[in-house]
Amino acid sequence: MNDMRLGDRAKQMDDTKIRARGVNVFYGDNHAIKDVDVDIADRMVTAFIGPSGCGKSTFLRCLNRMNDTISACKITGEIKIDDQNIYDSRVDPVQLRAKVGMVFQKPNPFPKSIYDNVAYGPRIHGLAKNRKEMDEIVERALRRGAIWNEVKDRLHAPATGLSGGQQQRICIARAVATEPEVLLMDEPCSALDPIATAQVEELIDELRQNFSVVIVTHSMQQAARVSQRTAFFHLGDLVEYGETGTIFTNPEDSRTESYISGRIG
């Protein structure tokens, strides 16, 4: 183990936001995630990389219990956010998903106005006492989504009428409107052109001032650009996890090296 990783491990003692231990996921007989332990840091971007089907999205969805909605899916092990086991029967998944927001691969605005898309979560969770407070929440979220200037004059127009890149930033604004602590992003740029991708990447860098961000990406360049930590998955195993620069320049495991050099995947 190199010095960087030892330093990282020590730091993780202080800044861990999510602590997963012995996590296994099964879809029927398919053992999709195998005994994964990982500590995800607060206010940093963590990238999940690995070949198609290795379990990146499955593990990401464990972090806000999105897999609960898949009946064939069984999860064992423990995932704690701060000190709370999110699979404890007392945890309400709806409340959990306000705390752990998610942005998907394909922009999926609701067929509602831009304003109502962003106000949706805050309304469900009763975050505003009146219209003025809701207006403030919506504006703050749209500013955080780096889309306010483009939409401030048409807040009541349908969100579905925006470009793909704008829709994705609306979805990010919608996810941050409930003041989550963690933001999960499942290939958030895969449907975007290079300009919109650059805007979303810049935004991810700003979001980490306030949130712990976990991003699944197929682009190693993107992982290298946006993340501080990288986890490499292969066939359901978390093969290697550490500081992004180290994973890309000096990986310990031959499978990681093969993947980043394009020999597998």
Ligand SMILES: Nc1ncnc2c1ncn2[C@@H]1O[C@H](COP(=O)(O)OP(=O)(O)OP(=O)(O)O)[C@@H](O)[C@H]1O
């Ligand atoms: N809803 C589901 N029902 C059954 N099996 C699933 C489901 N989702 C994923 N799987 C299986 O779990 C394994 C991991 O899939 P997952 O989508 O997590 O991989 P991934 O690394 O995110 O892949 P990709 O990069 O292609 O999106 C695969 O074998 C996949 O077929």
